[in-house]
Amino acid sequence: MKINRNYLNLQDSYLFSTIAKKVNAFRAANPDREIIRLGIGDVTKPLAPVVVKGLVSASEDQGRAETFHGYGAEQGCDFLKEKVRLYYLEKGVELESDEIFISDGAKSDLGNILDIFSADNTVLIPSPVYPVYVDTNVMDGRRIIHVKATEENGFLPLPDQKIKCDIIYLCSPNNPTGAVYDKAQLGKWVEYALSNDAVILFDSAYEAFIGEKELPTSIYQIKGAEKCAIEFCSLSKTAGFTGTRCGYTVVPKALVRENVVLNSLWLRRQTTKFNGVSYVVQRGAEQVFTPEGYRQTREAIAYYKENAKIISDTLTELGIWHTGGKNSPYIWLKCKDGYDSWQFFDYLLESIGVVGTPGVGFGEEGEGFFRLTAFNTKENTQKAMALFRTLYEK
Numbered sequence: 001m002k003i004n005r006n007y008l009n010l011q012d013s014y015l016f017s018t019i020a021k022k023v024n025a026f027r028a029a030n031p032d033r034e035i036i037r038l039g040i041g042d043v044t045k046p047l048a049p050v051v052v053k054g055l056v057s058a059s060e061d062q063g064r065a066e067t068f069h070g071y072g073a074e075q076g077c078d079f080l081k082e083k084v085r086l087y088y089l090e091k092g093v094e095l096e097s098d099e100i101f102i103s104d105g106a107k108s109d110l111g112n113i114l115d116i117f118s119a120d121n122t123v124l125i126p127s128p129v130y131p132v133y134v135d136t137n138v139m140d141g142r143r144i145i146h147v148k149a150t151e152e153n154g155f156l157p158l159p160d161q162k163i164k165c166d167i168i169y170l171c172s173p174n175n176p177t178g179a180v181y182d183k184a185q186l187g188k189w190v191e192y193a194l195s196n197d198a199v200i201l202f203d204s205a206y207e208a209f210i211g212e213k214e215l216p217t218s219i220y221q222i223k224g225a226e227k228c229a230i231e232f233c234s235l236s237k238t239a240g241f242t243g244t245r246c247g248y249t250v251v252p253k254a255l256v257r258e259n260v261v262l263n264s265l266w267l268r269r270q271t272t273k274f275n276g277v278s279y280v281v282q283r284g285a286e287q288v289f290t291p292e293g294y295r296q297t298r299e300a301i302a303y304y305k306e307n308a309k310i311i312s313d314t315l316t317e318l319g320i321w322h323t324g325g326k327n328s329p330y331i332w333l334k335c336k337d338g339y340d341s342w343q344f345f346d347y348l349l350e351s352i353g354v355v356g357t358p359g360v361g362f363g364e365e366g367e368g369f370f371r372l373t374a375f376n377t378k379e380n381t382q383k384a385m386a387l388f389r390t391l392y393e394k
C-alpha cells in the first residue's frame, strides 16, 4: 500500500481551517470577549424568500408519490440548466444546455476538474489567489509556476509569452484582492491560451458583485474563449448558498485538446463520480434566476457592497492603503507597519476581537497584506471599523 505522498507537500491545514482553529482557541481562552468575523467569505443574510419557497415546495414534492424524484441527471436538472443558459444569454453568451453542469459549488468543481488533465501539465497560478488552486494541484503533483499579482500590476498579472504553461487559473473579481480584469486584459489571456494550446480555468464566483457595466462577468464575453476556457460559478456568494450548496460549471463543446472534446471527458467524470445536486436544492436555485429571485438576491449583494464601502471609507480616512470592495466583497489592505500578515491577524484578534484573513495565506506575494470581507452584518461591520479606528488613532 502506498499513500499519495503529494499530500505530504501540502501545508498542515487548509487556510480557513487554520484560522478557525486559532479563533476557537482564542474563544476558549477568552469566553467573554466578543469576536467579529470578517475572515472567511461566508454570508450572513438568509436565503431570499422566493428561494425558500422553492425549497419548501420541492421538499413537499419529495413527500408525495406523484411528484417524488429519485436519482436525477448527474449534470443537473433541465429546468435549472435552462435558467442558467438564459442567464448567460443575457450576458450575450450563447450556450447549449449540455455545456452547463450543475454542481454543489465552485470549490468542488475547481478541484475535481483536474481529473480530466494529466498530472504532467504545468500549471500557472497567480499569487496571491484562492488557495484551492494551489492545494489541489499539489495533491496531484503537478508543476506549478506562480505569476506575481502585485500593487504595480494592479493585482492583475498579464501573460508572458516567454513563460509556457498548459493550465491557467484566473479569478475575476479576484479572491482575495477584489481586482477585476477588463475585456482587453482578459483578451490577452485568451490569446495566450489559444496560441499555446493551454486551458484557462476561470473562477467567476464573484461575478454578481461587478457593478461596472463595461467589465466582463464571464470569460465567454471574450471572443475565442469558448475554445480555451472552462468557467466555474457558484450561488454561494450570489444568492447566499454557502450552506445550501449549488453552483455551475461551463465546459464548451468547442474546447478540444488532443482531438478530444473536453466536455465529453467532464461528462464521463461527473456521471461516474457524482450523483448530482439534490432535486430540492436545484428547485431553490431555479428561483434565483426568476425576476423576483434576481431582485431579492441583488438586494443582498447591494447590502454587502454597502458594508464594503463602510470598510473602504474607514480605511481611506485612516490613511490605510487598500484596494477592492468596489466590484467585490473583499477589501485588500496593507498590514500596519512592522507587522507581517499573521502577526497582524493575531494583533487584530487579540486587541479588538476582529478576525480577518492573512494575505500570505493566499500565496507568498500576499505577505504584508490582509483581507477583510463585507459579508458580516452592517452593525458588525460598523462595530469592527470603530474598533479598527482605536488602533490607528492612538
Ligand code: MLT
Residues within 6 Å of the ligand: 039, 040, 041, 042, 107, 130, 175, 236
Ligand atoms: C473565502 O473566504 O475565500 C471563500 O469563502 C472560500 C470559499 O469560497 O471556499
